[in-house]
Amino acid sequence: MKRHLRELQPFNKEAEDKHIREGHGLHPLDAYLKPGRIPHIWCPGCGLGVALTAYIEALHRKKFPVDQCSVVSGIGCTGRIAGYLDMDTYHTTHGRAIPFATGLALARPDLHITVFSGDGDLFAIGGNHMIHAARRNVNLKVICVNNFNYGMTGGQAGPTTPIDAKTSTTPMGNAEPGFNLPHLAHASGAIYVARWTTFHPRQLVHSISESFDRKGFTFIEVIAPCPIGYGRPNKLGDGLEEMRYYREMSEVRNGADPGTAEIRLRDKILVGKFVDKERPDFLENYNNLVIAKAQAGKKGRAA
Amino acid sequence: MSDKDVLTGEHFIHGDAACAEGGLAAGCRFFAGYPITPATEVAERMARRLPQVGGVYIQMEDEIASMAAILGASWGGVKSMTSTSGPGFSLMMENIGLGMMTETPCVVVNIQRGGPSTGLPTLVGQADVMQARWGSHGDYGCIALAPCSPQECFDLTIHAFNLSEIYRQPVFVMADEVVAHMTERVVIPPREKIHIVGRKKPTGNPGDYLPFDSAGPLPAPMAVAGDGFHVHVTGLTHDERGYPVITDVVQERNVRHLVDKIRDNAHKIISVEETALEDADVVLIAYGCTARVARQVVEDLREKGLKVGLVRLITIWPFPSDLIRRLADRVKAFVVPEINYGQMAYEVERAAAGKAETVLFGVMGGSVHTPEEIEDLVMEYL
Numbered sequence: 001m002k003r004h005l006r007e008l009q010p011f012n013k014e015a016e017d018k019h020i021r022e023g024h025g026l027h028p029l030d031a032y033l034k035p036g037r038i039p040h041i042w043c044p045g046c047g048l049g050v051a052l053t054a055y056i057e058a059l060h061r062k063k064f065p066v067d068q069c070s071v072v073s074g075i076g077c078t079g080r081i082a083g084y085l086d087m088d089t090y091h092t093t094h095g096r097a098i099p100f101a102t103g104l105a106l107a108r109p110d111l112h113i114t115v116f117s118g119d120g121d122l123f124a125i126g127g128n129h130m131i132h133a134a135r136r137n138v139n140l141k142v143i144c145v146n147n148f149n150y151g152m153t154g155g156q157a158g159p160t161t162p163i164d165a166k167t168s169t170t171p172m173g174n175a176e177p178g179f180n181l182p183h184l185a186h187a188s189g190a191i192y193v194a195r196w197t198t199f200h201p202r203q204l205v206h207s208i209s210e211s212f213d214r215k216g217f218t219f220i221e222v223i224a225p226c227p228i229g230y231g232r233p234n235k236l237g238d239g240l241e242e243m244r245y246y247r248e249m250s251e252v253r254n255g256a257d258p259g260t261a262e263i264r265l266r267d268k269i270l271v272g273k274f275v276d277k278e279r280p281d282f283l284e285n286y287n288n289l290v291i292a293k294a295q296a297g298k299k300g301r302a303a
Numbered sequence: 304m305s306d307k308d309v310l311t312g313e314h315f316i317h318g319d320a321a322c323a324e325g326g327l328a329a330g331c332r333f334f335a336g337y338p339i340t341p342a343t344e345v346a347e348r349m350a351r352r353l354p355q356v357g358g359v360y361i362q363m364e365d366e367i368a369s370m371a372a373i374l375g376a377s378w379g380g381v382k383s384m385t386s387t388s389g390p391g392f393s394l395m396m397e398n399i400g401l402g403m404m405t406e407t408p409c410v411v412v413n414i415q416r417g418g419p420s421t422g423l424p425t426l427v428g429q430a431d432v433m434q435a436r437w438g439s440h441g442d443y444g445c446i447a448l449a450p451c452s453p454q455e456c457f458d459l460t461i462h463a464f465n466l467s468e469i470y471r472q473p474v475f476v477m478a479d480e481v482v483a484h485m486t487e488r489v490v491i492p493p494r495e496k497i498h499i500v501g502r503k504k505p506t507g508n509p510g511d512y513l514p515f516d517s518a519g520p521l522p523a524p525m526a527v528a529g530d531g532f533h534v535h536v537t538g539l540t541h542d543e544r545g546y547p548v549i550t551d552v553v554q555e556r557n558v559r560h561l562v563d564k565i566r567d568n569a570h571k572i573i574s575v576e577e578t579a580l581e582d583a584d585v586v587l588i589a590y591g592c593t594a595r596v597a598r599q600v601v602e603d604l605r606e607k608g609l610k611v612g613l614v615r616l617i618t619i620w621p622f623p624s625d626l627i628r629r630l631a632d633r634v635k636a637f638v639v640p641e642i643n644y645g646q647m648a649y650e651v652e653r654a655a656a657g658k659a660e661t662v663l664f665g666v667m668g669g670s671v672h673t674p675e676e677i678e679d680l681v682m683e684y685l
Contacts, residue, residue, distance in 0.1 A: 008559065009552050011543040013513065020546075034535060037546070067531045072375070083535050083547060088528040090378060091537035091547075092371065093401050099335075099368035100398075103375025103383065104528060106359045107333055111379075111529055129371075132364040286359065294354035 045239015047224025095126030134188035155229030325460025332358035400439030417668025444565025517560035583612030
């Protein structure tokens with residue numbers, strides 16, 4: 001067939017370079033941010049800025065060179081975090097950040113690989129990957145920003161929406177209970193489990209830094225306000241009021257049984273470090289149990 | 304340890320094992336998969352062989368995860384592959400799209416069985432041909448190779464890795480159950496006789512590097528994690544730097560690059576085996592196990608003095624349209640035996656453009672054509 005197409009407008013690198021460099025470096029954390037990517041797409045009052053800043057503060061505290069760090073994310077508001085960081089970043093498909101990061105982590109055990117994604121991404125469409133990666137104890141630092149709804153698509157119910165909470169797809173209130181994420185992560189085998197809200201930035205930075213010291217699958221839940229998608233329909237007020245709500249509802253209880261950490265609407269929210277234990281990660285087991293035997297000449301069962 | 308990746312010598316192995324050995328010889332050091340008949344033996348062979356060469360085999364929770372994991376490993380700088388069959392191939396389509404959009408080299412071996420759905424788990428099919436071409440949403444170019452013997456399973460898996468590195472995208476080895484479970488002599492050449500394409504890395508200043516450059520006939524070299532280039536890799540429409548840009552202008556460049564890098568290089572990628580075409584009145588078009596039967600048909604009918612030829616498709620995608628167009632000017636008919644209800648036959652018909660008749664001999668799956676039944680059909684068009 002004959003093809004008729006529009007004229008291509010070529011990439012103008014010079015103009016783009018100028019554009020992305022403009023104003024870059026004015027903010028003290030710009031060294032960690034890709035030039036030209038700010039302003040971000042998040043709504044006023046969103047908790048994602050706090051979560052991103054906490055991650056950067058933790059890197060700064062650990063003095064990790066950014067060349068040795070990588071962030072993998074899925075789809076959604078949190079999924080956009082990868083694109084703002086000035087390092088090797090991977091914005092994958094919906095729910096698949098963890099299996100993508102699994103491949104990356106096993107190929108490159110020398111890198112610090114963090115999975116940054118939302119509750120819907122990690123626990124609905126990606127729930128199966130999450131539990132299996134925790135079971136295998138792949139060396140991944142998972143940070144799950146939980147805003148109790150699908151924000152990017154405009155505030156629908158998700159796997160963490162509490163029972164009776166209102167969203168655009170639960171206009172009379174949610175008929176389903178939400179997942180207790182720390183409990184699920186713990187039961188699946190995560191070696192480190194913590195929960196903080198964005199009202200607890202210092203504790204969050206501390207937990208992220210601490211998780212970098214653990215070899216294996218770590219899980220940190222960050223409760224974040226979503227005044228547009230969740231705060232408004234549930235009358236939690238604007239971003240500031242939702243923060244106030246999390247301050248009043250949070251109860252720090254380090255070492256609490258994750259089974260008691262369920263979240264209900266207008267009920268207390270347990271925060272703290274719940275689990276911190278050791279067990280060999282996937283590669284340690286693979287190296288000791290599989291590679292060592294294979295290279296010692298043991299054939300294994302014939303394929 | 305290093306000598307174990309290329310098992311130089313003569314072997315008597317099946318096609319599945321040969322695909323695994325081809326991957327190892329090509330430098331694959333990461334395999335993520337999920338058991339599925341009739342591709343399980345590829346994974347089993349990899350589970351035993353990869354640790355011998357210091358590679359990683361991981362059995363994922365499903366094929367979605369397997370495909371995602373090989374993309375992740377590839378961005379870690381390690382050559383990676385997976386293997387599956389129809390139902391798993393369907394699940395992989397999501398992240399195959401991500402691989403296409405993010406220009407990630409890797410190899411997917413699909414051992415075709417009868418479908419749709421669970422279909423015929425243990426029996427042959429060739430009905431994923433169009434799925435390989437169009438299975439993930441959106442526009443992209445496709446490279447798919449169809450081995451017709453265990454030897455070719457070995458050779459074409461290596462070739463698939465090479466093409467995936469050159470064109471920076473997932474490449475499919477579209478074998479079928481018959482070829483995969485057939486055991487034959489496979490010769491693995493000495494290492495130095497095997498052509499391997501290594502991964503091209505960018506050089507120079509990271510600020511000048513465009514990881515998704517669309518200006519040239521080939522994709523840009525690929526900076527992987529830890530190289531210091533700070534690449535952002537996204538499934539969103541992105542500019543040459545990798546930054547997401549949600550506009551029609553960038554979409555135009557992005558998509559046309561993904562399609563054109565294959566279309567403009569198709570003449571270099573396409574590979575066919577031509578048999579007895581010079582004076583042929585009827586030409587068979589076949590691939591995979593069906594091509595073995597077609598060879599027999601040509602031999603039988605030529606012995607009888609009948610003018611029959613064969614185009615065996617080694618690459619099923621890109622399709623050799625120009626060759627079919629040229630042949631259509633002088634042959635009476637194309638006969639296309641395939642184990643589906645007409646997939647490649649549509650491509651043949653399209654390229655023939657009414658100048659020669661296109662005749663599908665479809666078998667829905669579960670068995671191969673017999674030479675006799677193809678011969679009877681061919682006789683009708685001579």
